[in-house]
Amino acid sequence: MSSRSPAAAAAVPEARISRRPRRPLVSRLRSGAAPYLLILPACVVIGAVLGYPLYFMGHLSLEHYGLFQLIRHQGEWIGLKNYSQIFHDGFFWHVVLRSLAFTAAAVSLTMVFGTLIALLLVQLGTKMRVLVTAGLIFVWATPVVVAVAVWSWMIDFEFGVLNWLLTYLNVGNFNHHDWFASTLSGWTVITSLVVWGAIPFVTLMVYAGLTQVPKELVEAATTDGASSWRVFRDVTVPLLKPIFVILISLSIIWDFQVFNQIWLLLDGQPPPQYFTMSIYAFTTSFQQSQYGLGSAIALVMVAILLIVSFVYIREMVKIGDAE
Amino acid sequence: MKFRIIAAVVLAAALATVASTATGSIKRATAQSVTVWVMTDAQNGWPGAIAAANAQFQQQHPGVNINIQYQTWDTVLQKFDAALAANDAPDVIELGNTQTAKYMAAGAFSSLKAKNFPNSSTWLSGLKSSCTYRGKLYCVPYYAGARAVIYRKDMYRQAGIKKLPTSYAQWLADGKKLMKKFGKNPNFSAFYEPGQNWYVATTFVEDWGGQLAVQQKNGKWKGTLDSPQAVKALTIFKSMVRKLSRASKSVDEAHPFPSIPFAKGRMASFIGNGWEWPYVFDPKGGAAPKSFAKKMGAYPMPSHIKGKYMPTFLGGSDLGIPISAHNKALGADWIKAFTGTQSETLIAKAGNIANTTKLANVNAHNPALAPFARAAKSSWFVPTSPNWTNVENSHLLKQMLTAILTNQKSVAAATKSASKQITTILNASS
Numbered sequence: 165m166s167s168r169s170p171a172a173a174a175a176v177p178e179a180r181i182s183r184r185p186r187r188p189l190v191s192r193l194r195s196g197a198a199p200y201l202l203i204l205p206a207c208v209v210i211g212a213v214l215g216y217p218l219y220f221m222g223h224l225s226l227e228h229y230g231l232f233q234l235i236r237h238q239g240e241w242i243g244l245k246n247y248s249q250i251f252h253d254g255f256f257w258h259v260v261l262r263s264l265a266f267t268a269a270a271v272s273l274t275m276v277f278g279t280l281i282a283l284l285l286v287q288l289g290t291k292m293r294v295l296v297t298a299g300l301i302f303v304w305a306t307p308v309v310v311a312v313a314v315w316s317w318m319i320d321f322e323f324g325v326l327n328w329l330l331t332y333l334n335v336g337n338f339n340h341h342d343w344f345a346s347t348l349s350g351w352t353v354i355t356s357l358v359v360w361g362a363i364p365f366v367t368l369m370v371y372a373g374l375t376q377v378p379k380e381l382v383e384a385a386t387t388d389g390a391s392s393w394r395v396f397r398d399v400t401v402p403l404l405k406p407i408f409v410i411l412i413s414l415s416i417i418w419d420f421q422v423f424n425q426i427w428l429l430l431d432g433q434p435p436p437q438y439f440t441m442s443i444y445a446f447t448t449s450f451q452q453s454q455y456g457l458g459s460a461i462a463l464v465m466v467a468i469l470l471i472v473s474f475v476y477i478r479e480m481v482k483i484g485d486a487e
Numbered sequence: 488m489k490f491r492i493i494a495a496v497v498l499a500a501a502l503a504t505v506a507s508t509a510t511g512s513i514k515r516a517t518a519q520s521v522t523v524w525v526m527t528d529a530q531n532g533w534p535g536a537i538a539a540a541n542a543q544f545q546q547q548h549p550g551v552n553i554n555i556q557y558q559t560w561d562t563v564l565q566k567f568d569a570a571l572a573a574n575d576a577p578d579v580i581e582l583g584n585t586q587t588a589k590y591m592a593a594g595a596f597s598s599l600k601a602k603n604f605p606n607s608s609t610w611l612s613g614l615k616s617s618c619t620y621r622g623k624l625y626c627v628p629y630y631a632g633a634r635a636v637i638y639r640k641d642m643y644r645q646a647g648i649k650k651l652p653t654s655y656a657q658w659l660a661d662g663k664k665l666m667k668k669f670g671k672n673p674n675f676s677a678f679y680e681p682g683q684n685w686y687v688a689t690t691f692v693e694d695w696g697g698q699l700a701v702q703q704k705n706g707k708w709k710g711t712l713d714s715p716q717a718v719k720a721l722t723i724f725k726s727m728v729r730k731l732s733r734a735s736k737s738v739d740e741a742h743p744f745p746s747i748p749f750a751k752g753r754m755a756s757f758i759g760n761g762w763e764w765p766y767v768f769d770p771k772g773g774a775a776p777k778s779f780a781k782k783m784g785a786y787p788m789p790s791h792i793k794g795k796y797m798p799t800f801l802g803g804s805d806l807g808i809p810i811s812a813h814n815k816a817l818g819a820d821w822i823k824a825f826t827g828t829q830s831e832t833l834i835a836k837a838g839n840i841a842n843t844t845k846l847a848n849v850n851a852h853n854p855a856l857a858p859f860a861r862a863a864k865s866s867w868f869v870p871t872s873p874n875w876t877n878v879e880n881s882h883l884l885k886q887m888l889t890a891i892l893t894n895q896k897s898v899a900a901a902t903k904s905a906s907k908q909i910t911t912i913l914n915a916s917s
Contacts, residue, residue, distance in 0.1 A: 231593040234572050235810065321735035322674075322748055339673045344737045345893050431742050432561045435886040450565040451880035453589075 218466075225459035234455065246460035255436070256444070256461070260468065263420060263440045266355070267472075270419040273359045275412060278366025283396075285371045300364035308361065312428040315357050319343045344430070347437045354438070357425050362418065366411050373407040374400070406483045413476035420469055441465040520552035521817040522577040524567070526804070527557045529581075531771065532762045536833040540825035547820060560741075564880070567809075571595060576809035578818030581629060584617035584803040585869045585876060591620035592873035596807040597815055598623045605827045606843035613801045613868060614842060627822050628842035630834050631803035633863035634686065634788070636678075637749065637764060638756035641782045642669065646755070651786045654793040655694075662731040665755045673733070679745050679754035680728050682736030682892045683885035686800045687758050688724050693867040694790050694797040695720035700870040700909050708872055710909030712887075713902040722898050725891055736892040739885055750775035758788060760802070761838030761850075761859040785855060787862035801866035803840075872913045883908050 225246055227239030250256045281300075285293055306314075318326045321342050330338040344350040377400055385395045401408070423442040426434055434443055445465060449458025521544075529537055541553050556577065558566065564586065570576045582590065590596060601607040601624050614628030643651075643661070646668040652658035665677035680687060689699060697717030700710045711717060728736075734745070745757040746766040750773025766772035767779065787796040806826065808818045824830065826842055835841040835849040838856055840863055850856035869875050878884070887905040890896040896904075 231568065231571075231589065231595070234568060235593055235595050237572070237574075321738065322743060322753070340733055340735075342735050342737055342893075345889075431738070433739075433882045433885065435882065435889070447881075450568060452877050453568065 221459045227456045229456040231453040267420045271415040274362045278363045281367045282370035304364035308424045373404040522554045523579040524577045525581040530557045533837040536830040543824040576811045578812040578814045588873045589876045591625045596625040609843040626805040626807035629804040631840040632760045633799045633859045635858045635862040642755040655791040676733045676754040678731040679757040680732040681734045681740045683739040685884040691720040691724040692717045708913035710906030713906040737889045785858040798865045798867045799862045
């Protein structure tokens with residue numbers, strides 16, 4: 165991919181370009197077309213698996229499409245009515261804010277704990293490092309469905325080991341403690357589960373980055389009297405910035421559309437206070453048979469995700485340019 | 488170079504996301520097979536009835552492959568909708584009798600002739616009406632279920648209860664006796680009632696003269712859980728649950744099935760369906776030893792009016808043939824085999840009420856199951872609007888109960904907001 169930015173192109177003096185002898189048009193076209201030909205297969209695949217469903221969803225979001233229409237395969241065109249309905253719905257904005265808040269909390273917790281464990285890994289001896297890494301890989305390799313089943317057994321109201329353990333350790337009377345009775349405690353469980361599942365990837369990536377930090381730089385900073393926090397802030401973080409940017413943007417994408425953990429933990433019938441945008445879109449479509457409205461919600465979700473991750477993608481492009 | 492790696496990682500992640508959201512499709516039925524979707528209840532509770540139906544069907548159609556796909560209540564409608572959209576519906580599908588109205592109104596089923604099916608003149612009227620839309624039949628009654636109290640005889644005896652309760656007041660007093668005797672065990676419930684079991688809560692509402700919703704003269708529906716009768720019933724229900732039950736207030740009666748903690752000795756009684764009796768002994772359920780049966784009994788829930796029973800929810804299932812099924816005739820023949828007297832007898836013996844009144848006495852001499860048949864004599868049903876299943880799917884009744892039982896909302900406030908939502912959903916254009 166070209167590393168020439170518009171700014172760099174503008175810096176080249178106009179006069180020098182005009183003096184260069186021009187190649188014949190056909191040859192220019194030919195060499196110009198090659199990159200596009202090379203990228204074509206990828207574009208076709210993306211168009212088929214992503215572009216068409218997106219187009220279809222956009223079309224669906226402009227229709228009234230209930231069970232009646234579903235059976236006849238014929239929607240009823242209503243223009244932007246679905247969108248105006250959700251934009252005038254207070255509950256919708258509530259769900260949007262909740263999804264954003266959850267994403268912010270989950271991503272920050274994942275990044276902080278992931279980085280801390282990575283820093284720990286650097287300090288550990290070989291045996292312990294292998295042990296911790298193996299543990300992380302196991303967590304990462306556990307399918308979400310299995311992980312949720314294990315967690316929901318642990319926090320089970322009737323037979324759960326967590327309530328038993330907390331009572332046994334005299335933390336309090338947790339016998340028959342209902343973790344989903346209060347919304348805050350329910351969200352704490354969900355966030356822990358999501359963060360727990362996401363930490364290994366972050367840790368291993370950051371750890372890989374940390375092993376590449378030149379020792380001389382750290383030594384030089386330490387000799388100059390920098391504290392370890394200072395070294396981390398002013399030497400390590402700037403060096404690992406590309407890794408952090410990519411990890412944060414990926415985490416945002418994953419956490420914003422979190423669905424399985426909440427859905428499975430709450431037996432496929434989450435109450436409204438546990439709705440995120442993806443759950444809201446899904447229940448509207450598949451439980452209320454309002455496929456048009458559900459598609460509109462899903463598309464708004466895609467738009468928000470694009471806006472949120474735009475900042476990071478731009479940052480990424482800048483890093484690429486600096487190479 | 489680094490940027491290229493970054494770009495590749497992002498692209499891979501994006502593709503993985505797309506790939507993971509794509510769902511598998513159902514195997515297309517060929518001319519030589521019949522695809523049947525029935526609930527796992529049959530798989531666990533009456534596999535013999537399925538086997539008998541299959542054998543009969545095979546005799547009639549040798550060489551036709553029978554493809555039984557067991558479904559769960561949580562996901563069957565989503566899968567059915569997807570199958571309808573993909574023109575890939577099964578040839579036979581089981582739906583709950585509260586779910587059929589929505590699908591009949593939307594034209595999802597092919598119409599049927601009652602006289603082509605066995606025992607159609609003696610079908611349970613409650614089930615038959617759940618299969619009838621604008622005078623036409625769209626499905627075949629499969630089985631019904633009634634709920635009664637399943638209890639521990641030994642515990643009742645030890646608590647000094649000599650006679651089974653015949654009124655709600657007496658029942659409540661007995662419950663207090665049980666709590667006094669066994670309540671020191673923090674896991675014990677005199678009456679185990681999962682907070683979101685809205686069938687039981689609505690039974691209270693109906694017993695005190697309330698209803699979920701009523702249809703007005705202009706045809707519009709109105710949610711009536713905020714009526715004085717319903718509020719009174721739910722207040723009584725709340726106080727009963729908080730005194731006598733230590734079940735979770737935020738789960739329904741399938742998570743776990745009460746028969747499981749019952750088999751573990753964690754309660755003296757619970758309200759269950761007939762099929763939950765055998766589930767106590769099922770290795771996949773409560774796994775209790777056979778000798779445990781001697782300690783078990785059942786009785787219909789006593790009403791607040793002395794000598795009467797609370798009306799029970801007449802739940803049940805129907806079998807329909809989707810409009811886009813590939814082998815409608817084969818589907819109809821399988822339904823005929825499955826709802827014939829032979830299979831229905833086996834279904835009834837598993838703790839259900841058969842689809843025909845001809846088999847009403849199958850369990851009359853079974854002390855375990857007879858109380859369920861007695862309970863079924865007085866019953867209630869959900870509002871007969873095609874939109875009712877959307878009320879169920881939104882789980883608003885379950886959430887209302889959790890809010891009431893955990894004191895998040897007052898009975899008045901919770902019922903008011905639930906009634907408003909019910910009104911909106913029932914009157915929405917589909």
